[in-house]
Amino acid sequence: MFLDPVRDLLTPRLVAPGPLWSLEPEFMERYGLQGAILDVDNTIVGADELEPPPEALAWLHDLRDRHPVWLVSNNFSEKRIATIAHTLQLPYRSRAGKPSRRTLREVLAVMALAPPTVAMVGDRLFTDILVGNRLGLFTVLVQPPVATGGGWGQRSRTLRNWEIWVARQTGVLL
Numbered sequence: 001m002f003l004d005p006v007r008d009l010l011t012p013r014l015v016a017p018g019p020l021w022s023l024e025p026e027f028m029e030r031y032g033l034q035g036a037i038l039d040v041d042n043t044i045v046g047a048d049e050l051e052p053p054p055e056a057l058a059w060l061h062d063l064r065d066r067h068p069v070w071l072v073s074n075n076f077s078e079k080r081i082a083t084i085a086h087t088l089q090l091p092y093r094s095r096a097g098k099p100s101r102r103t104l105r106e107v108l109a110v111m112a113l114a115p116p117t118v119a120m121v122g123d124r125l126f127t128d129i130l131v132g133n134r135l136g137l138f139t140v141l142v143q144p145p146v147a148t149g150g151g152w153g154q155r156s157r158t159l160r161n162w163e164i165w166v167a168r169q170t171g172v173l174l
């Protein structure tokens with residue numbers, strides 16, 4: 001089927017049952033993962049919030065103790081992403097332009113890990129999952145930490161649902 005390559009590029013290797021912290025910490029070891037790259041908005045923190053929820057903090061502290069972790073965001077606000085990265089004490093890149101591979105390639109070079117051993121964790125199919133699959137990373141789709149509220153968070157969640165609908169039309173099982 002001509003849509004098969006599209007389907008494969010949009011299919012996460014793993015779909016979390018809920019937000020980031022619904023992933024059991026051992027998922028890294030189970031899938032032979034050595035490092036992780038995480039999206040920020042609606043993955044770690046609601047798109048309209050600046051403070052990551054305590055569950056996200058605890059989950060990331062645990063992960064950071066055991067593996068190299070980077071934040072890679074498409075957000076154009078360097079200040080916002082820098083603030084969140086500082087709170088989490090993690091290296092970061094903003095304005096990444098996912099699904100472009102450029103920024104992730106730079107981060108992977110610094111991590112010095114083979115792509116299949118690196119998790120790409122994010123909430124969006126057309127940015128996080130697409131770029132991760134293009135680079136051969138282990139892609140993980142998570143649900144946004146905040147399910148309510150208006151503003152950009154609401155628009156982003158609507159877009160996320162639309163992407164999932166489109167992906168399903170190409171045969172992605174979600």
Ligand SMILES: [Mg+2]
Pocket residue numbers: 039040041042043122123124
């Ligand atoms: Mg996001």
